[in-house]
Amino acid sequence: MKxxxxxxxxxxASMEQGGCGECQTSCGVANQPCEQEQE
Amino acid sequence: xxxxxxxxxxxxALDVFSGAVHVADKVSLEAxxxxxxxxxxxxxxxxxxxxxxxxGLSPASIxxxxxxxxxLKKAGKLYSSDDYIHxxxxxxxxxxxxxxxCLHVAHACNLACSYCFAGxxxxxxxxxxxxxxTGKKALDFLIAHSGKRRNLEVDFFGGEPLLNWDVVKxxxxxxxxxxxxxxxxxxxxxxxxxxxxxxxxxxxxNKEMHNVVLSLDGRREVHDRFRVDHQGKGSYxxxxxxxxxxxxxxxxxxxxxxxxxxxxxxxxxxxxxHMADLGFTQLSMEPVVSANDDPDxxxxxxxxxxxxxxxxxxxxxxxxxxxxRGFDFYHYNIDLEHGPCIHKRLSGCxxxxxxxxxxxxxxxxxxxxxxxxxxxxxxxxxxxxxxxALQDEFANNTLSAHPECKDCWAQLYCAGGCAANxxxxxxxxxxxxxxxxxLFKKRIECALMLQAALQEDKEQSA
Numbered sequence: 463m464k465x466x467x468x469x470x471x472x473x474x475a476s477m478e479q480g481g482c483g484e485c486q487t488s489c490g491v492a493n494q495p496c497e498q499e500q501e
Numbered sequence: 502x503x504x505x506x507x508x509x510x511x512x513x514a515l516d517v518f519s520g521a522v523h524v525a526d527k528v529s530l531e532a533x534x535x536x537x538x539x540x541x542x543x544x545x546x547x548x549x550x551x552x553x554x555x556x557g558l559s560p561a562s563i564x565x566x567x568x569x570x571x572x573l574k575k576a577g578k579l580y581s582s583d584d585y586i587h588x589x590x591x592x593x594x595x596x597x598x599x600x601x602x603c604l605h606v607a608h609a610c611n612l613a614c615s616y617c618f619a620g621x622x623x624x625x626x627x628x629x630x631x632x633x634x635t636g637k638k639a640l641d642f643l644i645a646h647s648g649k650r651r652n653l654e655v656d657f658f659g660g661e662p663l664l665n666w667d668v669v670k671x672x673x674x675x676x677x678x679x680x681x682x683x684x685x686x687x688x689x690x691x692x693x694x695x696x697x698x699x700x701x702x703x704x705x706x707n708k709e710m711h712n713v714v715l716s717l718d719g720r721r722e723v724h725d726r727f728r729v730d731h732q733g734k735g736s737y738x739x740x741x742x743x744x745x746x747x748x749x750x751x752x753x754x755x756x757x758x759x760x761x762x763x764x765x766x767x768x769x770x771x772x773x774x775h776m777a778d779l780g781f782t783q784l785s786m787e788p789v790v791s792a793n794d795d796p797d798x799x800x801x802x803x804x805x806x807x808x809x810x811x812x813x814x815x816x817x818x819x820x821x822x823x824x825x826r827g828f829d830f831y832h833y834n835i836d837l838e839h840g841p842c843i844h845k846r847l848s849g850c851x852x853x854x855x856x857x858x859x860x861x862x863x864x865x866x867x868x869x870x871x872x873x874x875x876x877x878x879x880x881x882x883x884x885x886x887x888x889x890a891l892q893d894e895f896a897n898n899t900l901s902a903h904p905e906c907k908d909c910w911a912q913l914y915c916a917g918g919c920a921a922n923x924x925x926x927x928x929x930x931x932x933x934x935x936x937x938x939x940l941f942k943k944r945i946e947c948a949l950m951l952q953a954a955l956q957e958d959k960e961q962s963a
Contacts, residue, residue: 465514465523465524465525465529465533465566465569465570465573466523466524466525467521467522467523467524467573467578468521468522468523468524468837468952468953468956469837469838470519470520470521470522470837470838471520471837471838471839471840471842472519472520473518473519473520473842473843473846473913474518474519474577474581474585474843476842476843476844477585477586477842477843477844479842480841480842480843480844480845481842481844481845483598483600483650483844483855484650484651484652485841485845486652486654486688487600487601487654487850487851487855487856491841491845491846491849491850491914491915491916492832492835492840492841492914492915492945492948493831493832493834493835495836495839495840495841496836496839496840496841496842496845497652498842
């Protein structure tokens with residue numbers, strides 16, 4: 463039996479780090495990379 | 502909240518509010534399902550009963566598994582709560598900063614696609630072309646209302662924007678001249694049916710456009726069923742070589758081949774494969790947006806077939822990627838490590854606030870799908886936002902405005918969905934387009950499966 467946890471962005475932590483609004487306008491929100499995270 | 506599912510032999514648990522993704526075996530996945538509502542003794546009994554032939558399964562191994570779940574819960578990666586969302590104000594509310602515009606440079610089209618949500622490009626009005634003066638005013642408006650945002654987006658849309666090519670180039674030149682002065686970066690994009698595309702346009706788009714969206718529905722017979730000119734002649738043979746040339750000169754990024762599927766091609770996977778076989782690698786295939794009584798409209802009865810197609814698409818992508826002949830599908834492009842922050846996931850697409858559509862006459866609408874519906878006109882370039890109550894309604898149309906989404910596992914991937922789809926399906930922008938939800942959830946499950954499989958491949962080749 464095994465459980466493997468993938469590397470993911472911590473959404474709770476992004477409450478403080480995120481919100482800059484520089485990411486691309488979607489037109490869902492799933493497919494938009496984060497500008498800060500890409501730098 | 503934790504969502505568990507299996508696709509293509511992968512058993513996956515998504516912890517909704519932390520964003521954590523766990524890949525498990527079938528016994529572990531069942532334990533994850535039982536953990537919150539059963540005691541350790543009950544879980545042990547149920548697992549032994551359900552998996553009598555599972556090698557190595559014993560009370561001791563189950564105890565170890567439950568210890569792992571305890572640790573994941575303690576670390577906030579399983580069964581996490583949404584308390585942190587409700588206890589913090591959104592950084593993206595207030596001020597109505599505008600960062601993106603859809604410029605309708607042409608309310609006219611050289612095709613007459615019967616499924617077009619824009620009524621063959623005229624948006625239920627008269628044919629019209631945007632003047633360069635209006636285009637420049639739009640950029641001035643965008644800069645004036647963009648606050649501290651540096652990245653500004655302008656999409657040339659229609660109708661068919663290539664029918665107003667000189668204005669497209671004039672607006673881009675004007676924007677480039679403004680960038681340094683205002684410390685802004687314009688990302689210009691363009692959506693085209695390709696009919697008027699020529700060598701000069703290809704070279705220009707590849708130099709100036711951050712992204713180009715090229716409309717192609719897939720197989721010739723599928724494409725030519727709807728995408729015909731005003732004489733009823735299909736456009737496939739005319740556009741495919743031009744799209745291939747554009748992509749050849751452009752390289753592998755910054756474009757999407759974008760198709761529409763209807764009830765007539767529920768086997769849309771064949772169309773996606775056809776696009777890939779033509780040499781395109783950045784693909785998007787979208788369900789048609791049409792009235793419920795339209796004979797080509799998708800129906801609830803089609804869902805099982807569509808689920809199957811989306812799953813098979815993910816499997817096909819995996820197969821081709823492993824052969825080094827892969828392609829990307831827009832809805833399966835999710836970046837688990839560097840994806841959107843929680844603020845983006847709560848606030849949605851920004852229609853009506855961050856994002857506005859501009860008509861050829863300079864009228865402002867919440868997005869391109871509202872253009873032509875006078876009730877949703879929010880203002881003009883000359884007078885600014887006049888219907889502030891309507892803009893406030895859009896500003897408040899965030900995830901929390903959709904009580905139906907409260908118990909949905911996909912809420913932080915869709916942010917409550919598309920306001921225009923909701924309006925057409927329910928009569929309210931605060932409604933929920935349930936058919937769209939079902940497709941969306943299936944696509945996210947497939948996208949997560951792909952991430953798990955590609956991660957596994959990476960580990961095996963390391």
